[in-house]
Amino acid sequence: MSEHRLKTSLGRAFGAAPTPARRAARWLDRNLGGSSILREELRHIFPDSWAFFLGEIALYCFIVLVATGIFLALFFHASQAVVIYHGSYHPLSGVPMSDAYSSVLDLSWNVRAGLLIRQVHHWAALVFVAALIIHLMRMFFTGAYRRPRRINWLIGLSLLLLVGFNGLMGYSLPDDLLSGTGLRIAFSITESIPFIGPTMATVLFGGDFPTTGIIARIYPVHIFLLPAAIAGLLGAHLGLLWLQRHTEFPGPGRDDRTMVGSPMVPQYALRTTGYFLLLAGVITAFGAWLQINPVWLYGPFRATDATTSAQPDWYMGWLEGAVRMFPGWDIQIGGFLLPAIFWPAVVLPGLIFTPLFLWPWLDSLALRDNRFVNVLQYPSQRPGRMAVGAGFFTFLTVLLVGGGDDVFASAFGWSLPVLLRALQILVIVLPPLVAALTYAIARRRSERWLVS
Amino acid sequence: MSDDARQTHAAPAPSGENGAPGGHGPRGPGWVPTWPATVGLVVTLVASVGFAVSFIRDASTQWLGGFLAAALLGIGLALAYWGRDLAGDEVISGPYPVPHEDAEGRAALGDALDQSVQVITRRHFLTKMLVFAGGVFVLSQVVLLGALGPRPKNSLRTTSWRAGSRLVTFDGVPVTRDTLAAGTFLVAFPEGHLDSADSQITLLRIGADPHFKTLAGRESWSPEGYVAYSRVCTHAGCPVAQYEDQAKVLVCPCHQSTFDLMNGAQPVAGPAGRPLPQLPLAIDAQGNLTAQSDFTVPVGPGFWDEG
Numbered sequence: 024m025s026e027h028r029l030k031t032s033l034g035r036a037f038g039a040a041p042t043p044a045r046r047a048a049r050w051l052d053r054n055l056g057g058s059s060i061l062r063e064e065l066r067h068i069f070p071d072s073w074a075f076f077l078g079e080i081a082l083y084c085f086i087v088l089v090a091t092g093i094f095l096a097l098f099f100h101a102s103q104a105v106v107i108y109h110g111s112y113h114p115l116s117g118v119p120m121s122d123a124y125s126s127v128l129d130l131s132w133n134v135r136a137g138l139l140i141r142q143v144h145h146w147a148a149l150v151f152v153a154a155l156i157i158h159l160m161r162m163f164f165t166g167a168y169r170r171p172r173r174i175n176w177l178i179g180l181s182l183l184l185l186v187g188f189n190g191l192m193g194y195s196l197p198d199d200l201l202s203g204t205g206l207r208i209a210f211s212i213t214e215s216i217p218f219i220g221p222t223m224a225t226v227l228f229g230g231d232f233p234t235t236g237i238i239a240r241i242y243p244v245h246i247f248l249l250p251a252a253i254a255g256l257l258g259a260h261l262g263l264l265w266l267q268r269h270t271e272f273p274g275p276g277r278d279d280r281t282m283v284g285s286p287m288v289p290q291y292a293l294r295t296t297g298y299f300l301l302l303a304g305v306i307t308a309f310g311a312w313l314q315i316n317p318v319w320l321y322g323p324f325r326a327t328d329a330t331t332s333a334q335p336d337w338y339m340g341w342l343e344g345a346v347r348m349f350p351g352w353d354i355q356i357g358g359f360l361l362p363a364i365f366w367p368a369v370v371l372p373g374l375i376f377t378p379l380f381l382w383p384w385l386d387s388l389a390l391r392d393n394r395f396v397n398v399l400q401y402p403s404q405r406p407g408r409m410a411v412g413a414g415f416f417t418f419l420t421v422l423l424v425g426g427g428d429d430v431f432a433s434a435f436g437w438s439l440p441v442l443l444r445a446l447q448i449l450v451i452v453l454p455p456l457v458a459a460l461t462y463a464i465a466r467r468r469s470e471r472w473l474v475s
Numbered sequence: 476m477s478d479d480a481r482q483t484h485a486a487p488a489p490s491g492e493n494g495a496p497g498g499h500g501p502r503g504p505g506w507v508p509t510w511p512a513t514v515g516l517v518v519t520l521v522a523s524v525g526f527a528v529s530f531i532r533d534a535s536t537q538w539l540g541g542f543l544a545a546a547l548l549g550i551g552l553a554l555a556y557w558g559r560d561l562a563g564d565e566v567i568s569g570p571y572p573v574p575h576e577d578a579e580g581r582a583a584l585g586d587a588l589d590q591s592v593q594v595i596t597r598r599h600f601l602t603k604m605l606v607f608a609g610g611v612f613v614l615s616q617v618v619l620l621g622a623l624g625p626r627p628k629n630s631l632r633t634t635s636w637r638a639g640s641r642l643v644t645f646d647g648v649p650v651t652r653d654t655l656a657a658g659t660f661l662v663a664f665p666e667g668h669l670d671s672a673d674s675q676i677t678l679l680r681i682g683a684d685p686h687f688k689t690l691a692g693r694e695s696w697s698p699e700g701y702v703a704y705s706r707v708c709t710h711a712g713c714p715v716a717q718y719e720d721q722a723k724v725l726v727c728p729c730h731q732s733t734f735d736l737m738n739g740a741q742p743v744a745g746p747a748g749r750p751l752p753q754l755p756l757a758i759d760a761q762g763n764l765t766a767q768s769d770f771t772v773p774v775g776p777g778f779w780d781e782g
C-alpha cells in the first residue's frame with residue numbers, strides 16, 4: 024500500500040487528521056505491532072490510595088541511586104594502593120592513605136557537585152530501605168501477601184535483603200576508619216560460623232584481615248552484581264504486579280473480582296511522575312543541607328586506629344544492637360569454639376527472616392484459607408496478625424535502640440551497663456506485652472466492626 | 476480485559492478554559508485553580524538557571540543542591556497537582572484477572588510437559604549419565620572459589636611476636652624499662668612490624684599495685700610491673716582503645732566490651748566472652764622490653780577451630 028493511500032485510509036478510519044500522537048502510534052504498529060494490547064494497557068487500572076505510594080518511593084530511590092552512582096563511579100578509585108594526600112582538605116595534607124579514600128576526599132572537596140551527588144546517593148540509600156520496610160509493613164498488616172501474591176512477597180523480601188546488603192557494601196567503599204571497622208566486624212562474624220567460617224572469611228576477603236584487595240573486590244559487587252540483581256527482581260516484582268494488578272481497599276463497587284481506580288494514562292502516569300520528581304527533590308534537599316558520612320572527619324582506615332562510638336547506617340542498627348546486647352557466651356566444644364557473636368549475627372537474622380519469608384504460607388495454614396483475594400483487610404480485622412506484627416516490630420525496635428546504647432547513655436547521662444541490662448530485659452519482655460495489648464485493642468475494634 | 480467490561484463512572488470532563496490543570500470549567504463542581512501548577516513550573520524554570528549558574532560559579536553544595544532540589548520539587552509539584560486534578564475526572568472499573576481458571580489449558584500443558592519428559596527419559600542410561608555428568612560439572616566449578624583467597628593455615632593463630640622481639644611505640648622507638656611511670660600505658664608493636672594489625676598490644680605499667688592479680692603460670696610474664704595485653708578485641712576484633720584509669724579497665728569502642736586489667740583482662744561487661752590474651756614480657760640486658768614468645772593463644776575474635 025502506498026504511503027499516500029495508507030494515510031488517507033487511516034484518516035478515513037479514524038476520521039481525524041494525523042496528529043503527532045497518531046503518527047507515533049502508526050510508527051509503533053508498523054515496527055513493533057501490538058497496538059491493541061498497548062491500547063488496553065493505557066487503561067490499566069490503578070486504585071487511588073496513598074498506601075500504594077510506599078512501594079513507588081522505593082522504586083524511585085533505586086532510580087536516584089543508579090543515576091548518582093554512575094556519577095560517583097566516574098571518580099571513585101577502587102584501589103588500596105597507598106598515596107600521600109595533597110588535596111584541598113588541609114587537615115589531612117601529607118597523610119598516607121589508600122587511593123580509594125583519597126578519591127572520595129577528592130569527590131567531596133575537589134569535584135564540582137561531587138559532595139552533593141555523594142550525599143544524595145547516601146540519603147537515597149537510607150530512604151530506600153526505610154521505604155521498603157514501611158512498604159512491607161503495609162503488605163503485612165493489610166494481608167496483601169495472600170494468594171495470588173505470595174511469590175511477590177518473596178521477591179519483595181529478597182529485595183529488602185539485597186538492598187540492605189548493597190548499602191553495607193556501599194559505605195564500606197570509601198575506606199575510611201568507620202567503613203574499615205565495619206569490614207573488620209564482618210570478617211569476625213564470618214569467622215564465627217562453625218566448620219566453614221574461618222575458610223569462608225579468608226577466601227572472601229582474600230586473606231586474614233586486613234587485606235589490601237577487599238575494596239577492589241566489593242566494588243564490582245556494589246556497582247554491578249547487586250544492582251543488576253536488584254533491577255532484575257524489581258522487574259519481576261513489577262511484572263507480577265502488572266499481571267495481577269494492585270490490591271484495593273474495600274469500598275463501593277469493589278470486590279475480589281472487580282477493581283476501581285484511575286486509568287494509567289494520563290491520570291496515574293502524570294501523578295506518579297510528579298511524585299517521582301518530588302521524591303528526587305526531597306532527597307536532593309537532604310543531600311544539599313544534611314551532612315551525611317563526612318569521611319574526612321573519620322580519617323583513613325588503619326587497623327590500629329580506633330573509632331569513637333562507631334555507628335553503622337540505620338538499617339544495620341538492629342544487627343548492631345543484637346551484637347551489643349547478646350551476652351558473651353563463648354562455648355568450647357571439645358577442641359572447637361563457638362564464639363558468642365555467632366548467635367546474634369548469624370542465627371538471629373535467620374530466625375528473623377525465615378518466618379518472614381514463610382509468612383504467607385504460615386498464615387494460610389493457620390487459617391485454613393487458601394482462596395485468592397484482591398480486596399485488602401484493615402489491620403484490626405485480624406487481631407492475631409496485628410499482635411504478631413506489633414510484637415515483631417517491637418522486638419526489632421528494641422534491638423535498634425540497643426545499636427545506639429552508648430549514644431543514648433551519654434546523651435541522657437545514664438549508666439551504660441544499666442541501660443544495657445534494661446534493654447536485655449526489654450527485648451524479651453516488651454514484644455509479648457505489646458502483642459497482648461495490641462490483640463486486646465484490635466479485638467475490641469474488630470468486634471465493633473462486626474456489629475456495625 | 477476488554478473494553479466492554481469496563482465502566483466509566485464519571486465521564487471525562489471537558490478540558491478547562493486555561494489549558495493545563497482544571498478540567499471542570501472555571502466554577503463547576505470540583506473546580507481547582509491552576510495557579511499552583513504554574514507556580515511550580517516557574518520555580519523549576521528559575522531554579523534550573525540557578526543550578527547552572529551556581530555550578531559554573533562553583534558555589535557551595537548548599538546552593539547547588541538547593542537549586543537542584545527546588546527545580547525537581549517545582550515540576551514534581553506541578554505534575555502531581557495536575558494529575559491529582561485529573562484523578563477525579565474518570566474513575567473506571569474492570570475485572571481482576573482470575574488465575575487457574577483455565578483448567579483445560581492447564582491439563583493440556585501438563586500432558587505436553589509429561590510427554591516431553593517421557594520422550595527424553597526413554598533413554599534411561601543417557602538420562603542417568605546426563606544427570607551425573609551435569610552434576611559433576613557443576614560441582615567441579617566450585618574449585619574456582621579457590622582463586623579468591625587462601626585457606627587460613629596459621630594466619631589466624633599467630634602474630635608477628637617472636638621470642639626476643641623488642642617492643643616499639645607507634646613511632647618505632649624502642650620501649651625501655653624507664654619508658655612508663657607506674658599507672659600509665661602506651662600502645663606497642665613488635666619491632667619491624669609497625670601497624671601490624673594482629674600484633675598491637677596495650678602495654679601498662681602496674682608498678683607494685685596490690686590489686687593486681689598475677690594468674691597462675693604467668694608469674695614471670697610481668698617484669699618490673701609491666702604487663703602487655705593484645706589490643707585486638709576478642710569480640711569482633713576492633714582495637715580495644717579506651718583506657719579508664721580509675722577502674723583500670725580497657726573499653727572497646729565498638730560494642731563497649733570492658734576488660735579488667737587487674738585480673739588477666741577478663742571481660743567484666745559487654746558482649747566479649749574471652750579475656751584479652753596476655754603477652755609474656757621480659758627485659759633484656761640493655762633494659763629494653765621484649766617478648767618471651769608469641770601469644771600462647773590466638774588473639775582477636777574467636778573462630779571455630781581455635782579451641
Ligand code: HEM
Nearest residue numbers: 089092093095096099145148189190193194196246250316
Ligand atoms: C541498591 C542500590 C545502591 C545502594 C543501596 C547504594 C548505597 C551506597 C552507599 C550507602 C554508599 C556510601 C556513600 C558514602 O560515601 O557516603 C555508596 C557508595 C558508592 N556507590 Fe552506591 N548504592 C547503590 C547503587 C549504586 C550503583 C548502581 C552504583 C554505580 C553504578 C553505585 C556507585 C557507588 C560508588 C562509586 C560509591 C563510592 C563513592 C563514595 O563512597 O562516595 N552505587 N553506595
Ligand code: FES
Nearest residue numbers: 708710711727730
Ligand atoms: S569488637 Fe570489641 S566489643 Fe565488639
